Amino acid sequence: MTPSIQKGKGILILLLTTLLLASCQKQFAVSRSDYKQYNIDQQTGEDSSMVKYYLPYxxxxxxxxxxxxGQTEQALTKPGNPETLLGNFFADFMLAEGLSREPSVQFALATKGGLRTTWPKxxxxxxxxxxxxxxxxxxxxxKLNGENVQELADFVAKKNGQPVSGMRMKIRNGKAIDIEIAGQPLDKSKSYVLVTYDYLADGGDELDFLKKGVERRDIGRKVRDALMDYINELTRQGKKINAQLDGRITIVNE
Structure with missing residues (x-):
């Protein structure tokens, strides 16, 4: 290849590179923007092909x-203080599920707000x-220390009751007194094992102090799935869902 041809190819490559870089750096601007709104309401017709596609699913x-x-023997209601039928049933389920996963579990906690409906008979x-x-x-x-458990009980008292199981207490002037865990008086020098769910364990519903727990174990099981299995097992045994107000939380006026 002659020097003149090599020089010509070099100039061509340089020119193409320059054009490529220039095109990459070119700036574009929106010259016009059109907007049209499509309303979807009762007047909107069905797309028969789409309906046919999703109908089997x-x-x-x-x-x-x-x-x-399953079946309930009576309506499981949520209104009421300091206990509710639905709250007691749900907390008892949580305690049973916790014990099946970790035998050291002593009590359970949920919140009224976390239970989003009631169940009819x-x-x-x-x-x-x-x-x-x-x-x-x-x-x-x-795993909570005794001070954390006292904070939890005071939270329950401040809310005028919350769903608990394995725990008994009284509320006087918005404060928790006579607290028992697993049938024994609360000893602030001891540790206790609570089963709950991640939203509360992460500090939701004003429960920031639960993040200060001594230990935490994530079971890796959804509450809803466990509840479904719990009900299925009751049904398999020929039992109906039941609950009662048993005085696990009482309000005293002294």
């Missing part, structure tokens, strides 16, 4: 959500379980 989901998993369907616990909360076991 919808029917399958509705069939599953309508499936009866009669059939309980899959959809009702989802309505009660619609979140992806997971079960957590916490």
């Amino acid at each position: 919808k029917q399958k989901m509705q069939a599953e959500m309508s499936r009866v998993v 009669g059939d309980i369907t899959v959809s009702r379980v989802f309505e009660l616990m619609p979140f992806e909360n997971e079960i957590v076991v916490l």
Whole structure:
């Protein structure tokens, strides 16, 4: 190859590189922006092809959500203080589930606000379980020192009662007194094992002090899944869901 041809190719490569760099650095600006709103309301017609596509999945989901998993002997209501039928049932379930995973568990805590519905007397369907616990909360076991347990009891007292199991206490002037854990008076020099769910263990619902627990174990199981299995097992044994107000939290006026 002659020097003149080499020089020509070099100039061509340089020119192409310059043009490429120039094109990469070119700035574009929006010259016009059009906007049109499409309303979706009762007047909007169905897309028959889309309906045909999702209908089998919808029917399958509705069939599953309508499936009866258990029955209640009475309506499990949430209104009321300091105990509720629904709260006691749910806390007792949490304690049973905690003990099945960690035998050292002594008591359980939930919150009224975390239980999103009530259950009527009669059939309980899959959809009702989802309505009660619609979140992806997971079960957590916490080891707390005695001071943390006192804080927890004072929180329950301030809220005029919360769902608990394995714990008994009285409320006087908004403060917790006569606290018992697993049938024994609270000893602030000891440690105790609580089962709850991650939202509360992470400090939700004004429970920041739970983040100061001595130890934490994430079970890796959703509360809703565990509840479904708990109800299925009751049904398998021929039992109905039941609850009672048993004085685990009482208000004294002295």
